[in-house]
Amino acid sequence: DAKTTQPNSMESNEEEPVHLPCNHSTISGTDYIHWYRQLPSQGPEYVIHGLTSNVNNRMASLAIAEDRKSSTLILHRATLRDAAVYYCILRVNTPLVFGKGTRLSVIA
Amino acid sequence: DAGITQSPRHKVTETGTPVTLRCHQTENHRYMYWYRQDPGHGLRLIHYSYGVKDTDKGEVSDGYSVSRSKTEDFLLTLESATSSQTSVYFCAISDGTGGVDEQFFGPGTRLTVL
Numbered sequence: 001d002a003k004t005t006q007p008n009s010m011e012s013n014e015e016e017p018v019h020l021p022c023n024h025s026t027i028s029g030t031d032y033i034h035w036y037r038q039l040p041s042q043g044p045e046y047v048i049h050g051l052t053s054n055v056n057n058r059m060a061s062l063a064i065a066e067d068r069k070s071s072t073l074i075l076h077r078a079t080l081r082d083a084a085v086y087y088c089i090l091r092v093n094t095p096l097v098f099g100k101g102t103r104l105s106v107i108a
Numbered sequence: 109d110a111g112i113t114q115s116p117r118h119k120v121t122e123t124g125t126p127v128t129l130r131c132h133q134t135e136n137h138r139y140m141y142w143y144r145q146d147p148g149h150g151l152r153l154i155h156y157s158y159g160v161k162d163t164d165k166g167e168v169s170d171g172y173s174v175s176r177s178k179t180e181d182f183l184l185t186l187e188s189a190t191s192s193q194t195s196v197y198f199c200a201i202s203d204g205t206g207g208v209d210e211q212f213f214g215p216g217t218r219l220t221v222l
Contacts, residue, residue: 031207032208042215046211046212049210095141096153098143098151
């Protein structure tokens with residue numbers, strides 16, 4: 001599986017936007033970019049996915065670089081409930097393979 | 109929330125005893141997965157199933173076996189539990205493994221092997 005690189009941790013103030021980066025320089029043309037998050041003491045949950053174009057849903061936005069070698073998950077207004085580990089995963093036709101993700105802390 | 113339940117939610121057992129964890133879904137999804145999560149390792153795939161009686165190994169399958177006799181149930185068995193298998197186990201389901209398919213995760217089972 002193609003590898004992704006994320007910062008180990010990030011911090012944000014409540015109600016401010018958060019930009020979580022992910023590098024995937026070896027991405028192939030058929031890899032979809034998925035983001036999942038894991039709240040404390042829970043299983044991971046789906047956040048968003050995209051292939052080439054930017055995507056928006058009720059939880060977040062996904063900005064994909066034109067060369068697809070990086071992407072950014074955008075939380076428009078962080079809340080305390082958004083404190084979690086965020087995983088950036090490349091996927092084509094296999095089960096999800098998780099890295100260590102980025103631990104996001106949100107400060108009130 | 110996707111209809112996934114795991115049982116038991118917590119279990120303490122002793123080294124050498126057999127343990128079976130159950131994952132039950134009500135979504136009629138084709139694929140089911142077992143992951144384990146340990147500090148410093150993130151989630152790692154143990155086994156997965158792509159249909160009744162069809163299973164395949166994941167990254168960390170040694171010491172584990174699985175069975176799927178019905179669409180809705182996926183069992184994970186530790187034939188002889190060891191302390192290294194102390195972990196949190198997550199079950200997941202999906203309709204497919206394509207790039208657009210979402211995996212839904214259960215609440216987890218915390219297993220302690222003494």
